[in-house]
Amino acid sequence: MRSALRVAAGAVALVVAALTAPAPAHAEGVFVEVNPSTIQAGFQVAIRASCGDALNNAKVHSDAFGTVTVEPVNVYLIAAATVPENKKAGGYNVKLTCPSRQTATTTLWVVNHDSPQRGPNTGGGGLAGDGGTTLIGAGAAAMGLGLGVLLLSRRRGRNPLTPA
Amino acid sequence: MLRRLRGPLAVVLLLVGLFSVGIGLGKAGGFSFAELFRGPGKAPPGEFPVLGPSRPLRIQIPAIKVKAYIHGVGLDERGAIDTPSLLLRNEAGWFDDGPSPGQYGPAIIVGHVDTKDSPGVFHRLNELKPGAKIEITRRDNKVTVFEVNTVERFSKQSLPVDRIYHDYTRPGLRLITCGGRWVGGELGYADNIVVFASLVSAHKA
Numbered sequence: 013m014r015s016a017l018r019v020a021a022g023a024v025a026l027v028v029a030a031l032t033a034p035a036p037a038h039a040e041g042v043f044v045e046v047n048p049s050t051i052q053a054g055f056q057v058a059i060r061a062s063c064g065d066a067l068n069n070a071k072v073h074s075d076a077f078g079t080v081t082v083e084p085v086n087v088y089l090i091a092a093a094t095v096p097e098n099k100k101a102g103g104y105n106v107k108l109t110c111p112s113r114q115t116a117t118t119t120l121w122v123v124n125h126d127s128p129q130r131g132p133n134t135g136g137g138g139l140a141g142d143g144g145t146t147l148i149g150a151g152a153a154a155m156g157l158g159l160g161v162l163l164l165s166r167r168r169g170r171n172p173l174t175p176a
Numbered sequence: 177m178l179r180r181l182r183g184p185l186a187v188v189l190l191l192v193g194l195f196s197v198g199i200g201l202g203k204a205g206g207f208s209f210a211e212l213f214r215g216p217g218k219a220p221p222g223e224f225p226v227l228g229p230s231r232p233l234r235i236q237i238p239a240i241k242v243k244a245y246i247h248g249v250g251l252d253e254r255g256a257i258d259t260p261s262l263l264l265r266n267e268a269g270w271f272d273d274g275p276s277p278g279q280y281g282p283a284i285i286v287g288h289v290d291t292k293d294s295p296g297v298f299h300r301l302n303e304l305k306p307g308a309k310i311e312i313t314r315r316d317n318k319v320t321v322f323e324v325n326t327v328e329r330f331s332k333q334s335l336p337v338d339r340i341y342h343d344y345t346r347p348g349l350r351l352i353t354c355g356g357r358w359v360g361g362e363l364g365y366a367d368n369i370v371v372f373a374s375l376v377s378a379h380k381a
């Protein structure tokens with residue numbers, strides 16, 4: 013009876029410890045993820061994985077970047093991989109193989125295009141106007157007219173700014 | 177009576193004329209009122225969903241009353257992103273070699289500011305303000321909602337390639353149209369207006 017109680021207490025303590033421990037999102041289980049999950053060929057991605065624990069190195073393979081070794085850093089297995097520039101666009105499987113032979117997979121989407129160095133020609137010119145020529149002309153005309161009115165009133169011997 | 181008004185009239189004419197010449201000179205140099213009243217950029221939120229690939233079908237921007245269909249475009253012979261035919265007035269083009277809207281990386285959507293004689297699908301893009309929402313419906317029946325971060329204008333000859341095409345830190349969107357001065361010929365308009373936006377949510381259509 014007493015030993016049964018002790019076992020129960022032990023179990024409760026374990027559960028409490030498990031609940032209060034700072035558990036990362038994927039602490040349990042075997043997983044692999046790639047960030048970003050979509051990448052332009054020639055760029056690098058970060059791989060984060062776990063084999064349930066993160067104590068030993070493991071292998072991650074993908075046709076997109078070959079085989080890399082993920083190494084324990086804090087609570088995850090981590091590595092970086094570069095997708096070669098000539099890799100064809102598409103979805104590639106990424107497979108984690110743990111020392112325990114457990115596996116996990118995810119998908120890496122590769123896009124591959126030349127970076128457009130020039131901007132697209134997105135206008136036909138219908139709204140282009142004349143680049144301000146009309147406004148400058150009209151403005152100059154208005155100023156000329158104003159000046160004329162000013163001179164005219166001056167000639168009549170009045171100060172236009174302080175009308176009597 | 178008329179004589180008394182002459183002085184103020186002269187002053188008003190002078191001021192209006194000066195203002196008009198100023199605006200005209202500004203326009204000749206690529207000045208735009210929309211840019212003056214746009215306000216500062218808005219940083220994207222820290223959390224975002226991530227979706228798999230799926231073609232975009234429709235785009236909606238309520239703030240500037242855009243509702244248009246989207247079809248795929250590639251690169252033209254000069255190495256620039258191709259544009260929809262000028263005859264398809266209310267269509268935008270998605271650069272289908274790049275990411276889909278919702279995937280990591282920048283989804284690129286181009287649209288005309290005008291055709292030969294009328295406004296194009298993106299003719300009010302320059303009026304978009306940071307924080308405005310852009311909704312894109314995809315073929316998998318999901319709607320991706322993007323939020324505008326900044327609206328910027330660049331010379332077509334010196335686009336910031338890395339900022340527009342190479343930012344894979346989160347799912348993004350770039351809307352591109354024409355702006356600035358009309359120079360005609362091969363170039364058309366001198367500049368591109370680029371809207372930088374980030375994915376903030378996604379839901380079923």
